[in-house]
Structure formats: C-alpha cells, structure tokens
Amino acid sequence: MPRLLVTVCFFFVYAGAFAQLRLPAVLSSNMVLQRNATVKLWGWAGPGEKIIVRLPWSKKVDTVVTSRDARWSIDVQTPEAGGPYTIALDGRTSVKLENVLIGEVWVCSGQSNMEWSGNHGLKDIKAELPSCADNNIRFFHVPKTTAAYPQDDVKATWTACDSNTLKSFSAVAYFFGKKLKKELNVPVGLINSSWGGTPAEVWTPAELVQGDEKLKSAAAKLAPSNGWPFTPGSSYNAMIAPLTPFRVAGAIWYQGESNVNTAYGYTQLFNTMIGSWRKAWGYDFPFYYVQIAPFRYTPGQKAALLREAQTASLQYPRTGMAVITDLVDDTTNIHPQNKHDVGLRLANWALGDAYGKPGLAYKSPLYEKMEQQKGKIVLYFTNAEGGLKTSGGKATQFFIAGPDKQFVPADVKLEGNKAIVSAKTVKQPEAVRFSFSNAGMGNVFNGAGLPLNPFRTDNWEE
The missing domain is CATH 3.40.50.1110 (SGNH hydrolase)
Incomplete structure (x- = not known):
C-alpha cells in the first residue's frame, strides 16, 4: 500500500510538472509588442488545458484551449504605443509578463x-x-x-x-x-x-x-x-x-x-x-x-x-x-x-x-538609362533630387569603353539628373561604368548627400 501511494503521488507530481504553462523566450517580461496590430501569444501546456489571457489595455478576457499536442496560441489586438504593462496568463499554473511595452x-x-x-x-x-x-x-x-x-x-x-x-x-x-x-x-x-x-x-x-x-x-x-x-x-x-x-x-x-x-x-x-x-x-x-x-x-x-x-x-x-x-x-x-x-x-x-514620414531623402541615385550622342554617352539617374554633384573636384570612378571593351578614365559633366561622359581616346563609346570595382569609392552624390550607386551600363562577361 505505501508503495502504491508513492507511485500515485509521483504520477500526479509528474503530470502536474509536465502540464506547466510555458511560453517561448521571445514572449517574456521586458518585451516589446508591435503596436496597433494583431499579435500572436503562444506556448505549451497540458492537452485540453484552458488558458486565460488578461490584457491590461482590454476589458475583454481571452481564453484558449491547449491542443492534444500540448500547444496553444491566441491572437490578440494591441493598442497604440505605450506601457509598461503586465500581461497575466492563467492555466493550471500562472505566468505574468511584466514591464511590457507596445x-x-x-x-x-x-x-x-x-x-x-x-x-x-x-x-x-x-x-x-x-x-x-x-x-x-x-x-x-x-x-x-x-x-x-x-x-x-x-x-x-x-x-x-x-x-x-x-x-x-x-x-x-x-x-x-x-x-x-x-x-x-x-x-x-x-x-x-x-x-x-x-x-x-x-x-x-x-x-x-x-x-x-x-x-x-x-x-x-x-x-x-x-x-x-x-x-x-x-x-x-x-x-x-x-x-x-x-x-x-x-x-x-x-x-x-x-x-x-x-x-x-x-x-x-x-x-x-x-x-x-x-x-x-x-x-x-x-x-x-x-x-x-x-x-x-x-x-x-x-x-x-x-x-x-x-x-x-x-x-x-x-x-x-x-x-x-x-x-x-x-x-x-x-x-x-x-x-x-x-x-x-x-x-x-x-x-x-x-512609416511615410514626409520630407526625408533616403534613396541613393540609381542609374536609369543611357543615350549615345556624338562621341559621348548621356546617363540618366533616378533619385537625383537637387541635382548630381561631387563632394569636391571632378567626378571620379567613371570609366568609358568602345567596341574593344577597354575601359579608360572618363571626363564627366554633371547636369541635374544627367551625367555626360566621354574620353578623347574613345571615339565610339558603347559603355560606362561607375565605381564598378571591389574597392571603388566615387565622389558623386545627390542634393541630399546620398552617394551614387555603383553601376555599369553593359553586361559584358567579367
């Protein structure tokens, strides 16, 4: 009889421990939850265990029943930014998530x-x-x-x-x-x-x-x-x-x-x-x-x-x-x-x-297209508000090539959202590259001071 009693007691202690309400590490005290969103709370508990969720910003009490696989999850709505809050979860055991921010x-x-x-x-x-x-x-x-x-x-x-x-x-x-x-x-x-x-x-x-x-x-x-x-x-x-x-x-x-x-x-x-x-x-x-x-x-x-x-x-x-x-x-x-x-x-x-904040310049100038014009190539760029300009001196890291595919340093004239590129030794220019190397650092920027993105106009095999 004593052995049976010990066995029964052990079974209930084991079962109770196994059924403990648990949450993943990312759902814990001091966390930040995404504001104004449907967020998921989830974790583990005993199969069939009812979990009660109390959110301090809501008058509603939410409940969910743990699946036979010992998993539970519930979607809840978060408010506008704020906190700190305490979220209470109760099943056979309880968990409090404290100092939560939204x-x-x-x-x-x-x-x-x-x-x-x-x-x-x-x-x-x-x-x-x-x-x-x-x-x-x-x-x-x-x-x-x-x-x-x-x-x-x-x-x-x-x-x-x-x-x-x-x-x-x-x-x-x-x-x-x-x-x-x-x-x-x-x-x-x-x-x-x-x-x-x-x-x-x-x-x-x-x-x-x-x-x-x-x-x-x-x-x-x-x-x-x-x-x-x-x-x-x-x-x-x-x-x-x-x-x-x-x-x-x-x-x-x-x-x-x-x-x-x-x-x-x-x-x-x-x-x-x-x-x-x-x-x-x-x-x-x-x-x-x-x-x-x-x-x-x-x-x-x-x-x-x-x-x-x-x-x-x-x-x-x-x-x-x-x-x-x-x-x-x-x-x-x-x-x-x-x-x-x-x-x-x-x-x-x-x-x-x-977030749609107005008045922010955040896009670097990007190559858009090129035109060949009498021994020159005219390049057009997007995100060039305020016009393209250098941080000092002539534009660097521009190279131009003709049919022989041999690139040489180019002369560059910047005009608004355009760059007019040429070289005396390239009579029939076909392609331009800018900062197209492992360590190239150009000096061309848009009006907001964001650097021109490296590019090439060709697709010649390297």
Missing part, C-alpha cells in the same frame, strides 16, 4: 557587419555608453545556434538598453532603433539574430536552396569555415524560424561579403530568402538592407558583381538598399568602423518608406 519591433540580421558591436572596439558605441540608457529601447539577442530542422524556441531574454547591454549588441541595429525611437516617439524592440561570416544560404530554408539547381550549385561552392556554418537552412532553422510567430514591423539586413564568389546567383538567393521569411511570418513586411562596402577583395571584380546583384533585388517588392560607399575610411578592413551612419540610412528608409 511599440515598433524589427528583426536585425546578417553577418559580421550586422553583428559588430562595442565589444569589437567600435568608437561609435564607446561614445554612446555614458548616455545610452533608455528603457524604451529593448534588445533581444539571439545566440549563435544551428539546427537541422526548424526549432520552436531560442535561449535569449529581453533587456533594456544601457551601458552594459549595448556593449555586445549590434551597433547598426542600435543606431537604427535609436533613430526610430526619436522620430516616432514610441518604444522600439530590436531582435538581433546575426552571425559573422555566414552566407545567405544558411539563413534560407534548405529545401528552397537544394530544390533549385542554380542555388544548389552556388551553395556547393561555399568554403567551409571553423567560425560559422555553411549548410543551407541551418541558421534559419535555429535563429529565425522560432521567431516567426512574433509580430514584427520589418527587417534590416547587412550581409553579402561571404557570397562574393557566387554573385551570379545572389539576386535569386536573396529574393528567395526574403520571400521565405515573409511567408513564414505570414505577411509582406518591409525589408531594408545594406549594400556591401568597398573592400580590396582579390581577384577580379567579384564585389562589384555582388553589389550589382544586391541592386537588382530592389525590384523585389517592399525592399530598400542603403548605399555606403562614402562611409569607409579603410578599404583593407572588411568591417567599416562607421556603423552610426549605416544605421541612420536604414532608419531613414524605414521612416520614409514604411
């Missing part, structure tokens, strides 16, 4: 230039530390993890921005979020899910890479490293998939350096990745990214081709690209130190494009 939430991902932080010696961050404390900027830093299949949780916590939490957080993400918070006057939540060295394949579901011959072939050329994964889907499964039920306003991305050797497939890969994220989240959120910076890659023009591939992704819906050719002080350093202005340019994309 605001704008962004995913920040990519490789090392997104990951780079104060711990990497960035002067921009060191200067911020004495005054960076802000309870209305919250961080969620996903640790580096891989998985063979999509996971349902990560090991991370929400924290407020202060001189300790900022040191290890993405500098680009921080400056992006700081600008949004200032201009929108709402709390901002930043989810940093980045890993230095990673190619875009690891952030893309494996079946989408392996199921396409072009992408599969490019992925097979990735060079293994001891510092980061290269298996398609491995970072997506562990560092993105668990976040996809969590409502976000959009994503920012800084990556591409590890794909320069397979630039020919990057546009398709990148578009596929963006599309897969949007499909997983269930809506077409804005996606803004940084064009890779000038750097002395060797050999060839592989970085120029990667930038060209990134530019082509601007045709994909709801995307935007920050050009940063003017923000580099050392082309032998693949990690430019100026992360402040990179974050600001991404923020201006979000403010102008996603």
Whole structure:
C-alpha cells in the first residue's frame, strides 16, 4: 500500500510538472509588442488545458484551449504605443509578463557587419555608453545556434538598453532603433539574430536552396569555415524560424561579403530568402538592407558583381538598399568602423518608406538609362533630387569603353539628373561604368548627400 501511494503521488507530481504553462523566450517580461496590430501569444501546456489571457489595455478576457499536442496560441489586438504593462496568463499554473511595452519591433540580421558591436572596439558605441540608457529601447539577442530542422524556441531574454547591454549588441541595429525611437516617439524592440561570416544560404530554408539547381550549385561552392556554418537552412532553422510567430514591423539586413564568389546567383538567393521569411511570418513586411562596402577583395571584380546583384533585388517588392560607399575610411578592413551612419540610412528608409514620414531623402541615385550622342554617352539617374554633384573636384570612378571593351578614365559633366561622359581616346563609346570595382569609392552624390550607386551600363562577361 505505501508503495502504491508513492507511485500515485509521483504520477500526479509528474503530470502536474509536465502540464506547466510555458511560453517561448521571445514572449517574456521586458518585451516589446508591435503596436496597433494583431499579435500572436503562444506556448505549451497540458492537452485540453484552458488558458486565460488578461490584457491590461482590454476589458475583454481571452481564453484558449491547449491542443492534444500540448500547444496553444491566441491572437490578440494591441493598442497604440505605450506601457509598461503586465500581461497575466492563467492555466493550471500562472505566468505574468511584466514591464511590457507596445511599440515598433524589427528583426536585425546578417553577418559580421550586422553583428559588430562595442565589444569589437567600435568608437561609435564607446561614445554612446555614458548616455545610452533608455528603457524604451529593448534588445533581444539571439545566440549563435544551428539546427537541422526548424526549432520552436531560442535561449535569449529581453533587456533594456544601457551601458552594459549595448556593449555586445549590434551597433547598426542600435543606431537604427535609436533613430526610430526619436522620430516616432514610441518604444522600439530590436531582435538581433546575426552571425559573422555566414552566407545567405544558411539563413534560407534548405529545401528552397537544394530544390533549385542554380542555388544548389552556388551553395556547393561555399568554403567551409571553423567560425560559422555553411549548410543551407541551418541558421534559419535555429535563429529565425522560432521567431516567426512574433509580430514584427520589418527587417534590416547587412550581409553579402561571404557570397562574393557566387554573385551570379545572389539576386535569386536573396529574393528567395526574403520571400521565405515573409511567408513564414505570414505577411509582406518591409525589408531594408545594406549594400556591401568597398573592400580590396582579390581577384577580379567579384564585389562589384555582388553589389550589382544586391541592386537588382530592389525590384523585389517592399525592399530598400542603403548605399555606403562614402562611409569607409579603410578599404583593407572588411568591417567599416562607421556603423552610426549605416544605421541612420536604414532608419531613414524605414521612416520614409514604411512609416511615410514626409520630407526625408533616403534613396541613393540609381542609374536609369543611357543615350549615345556624338562621341559621348548621356546617363540618366533616378533619385537625383537637387541635382548630381561631387563632394569636391571632378567626378571620379567613371570609366568609358568602345567596341574593344577597354575601359579608360572618363571626363564627366554633371547636369541635374544627367551625367555626360566621354574620353578623347574613345571615339565610339558603347559603355560606362561607375565605381564598378571591389574597392571603388566615387565622389558623386545627390542634393541630399546620398552617394551614387555603383553601376555599369553593359553586361559584358567579367
């Protein structure tokens, strides 16, 4: 009889523990929920267990019954920005989510230039530390993890921005979020899910890479490293998939350096990745990214081709690209130190494009078309408000070629949204290139001071 009693007691203790109400890490105290949106709350409990959800901004009490698979989820409506709030969830056990804010939430991902932080010696961050404390900027830093299949949780916590939490957080993400918070006057939540060295394949579901011959072939050329994964889907499964039920306003991305050797497939890969994220989240959120910076890659023009591939992704819906050719002080350093202005340019994309803030210049000039006119080529550009101009002296990094495909430095005359390009030694010009090299840094800008995007008018094989 005593043994039976012990067994019965053990069974009920075990069953009770097994049925404990649980939530994923991203749904926790100190989080930021997306404002004015239908957001999902979800987690685990005992099969058939009724979960009661009490939201402090609503008079309504919401309930949901846990499925036979021990999972539950419920959609709730969030109000305008505000807080802090306490959300109460009750089943057989209870959970309280405290110090919750309502605001704008962004995913920040990519490789090392997104990951780079104060711990990497960035002067921009060191200067911020004495005054960076802000309870209305919250961080969620996903640790580096891989998985063979999509996971349902990560090991991370929400924290407020202060001189300790900022040191290890993405500098680009921080400056992006700081600008949004200032201009929108709402709390901002930043989810940093980045890993230095990673190619875009690891952030893309494996079946989408392996199921396409072009992408599969490019992925097979990735060079293994001891510092980061290269298996398609491995970072997506562990560092993105668990976040996809969590409502976000959009994503920012800084990556591409590890794909320069397979630039020919990057546009398709990148578009596929963006599309897969949007499909997983269930809506077409804005996606803004940084064009890779000038750097002395060797050999060839592989970085120029990667930038060209990134530019082509601007045709994909709801995307935007920050050009940063003017923000580099050392082309032998693949990690430019100026992360402040990179974050600001991404923020201006979000403010102008996603949030509709008027009067913001956030688009770099882009090559539109060319005309051949009596030994010259006339180039036309979009986003050239205020007219094209140099930062000093003659326009540089323009090259022109004739039928022999031999490019020589060009003479350039800037007129409004046009550039008239010629060279005395090229009598029949056929093509123009601007800053189309690994480390080229041009000096042409629009009236708002945004640099002209590198381009070529030809499609000659490199």
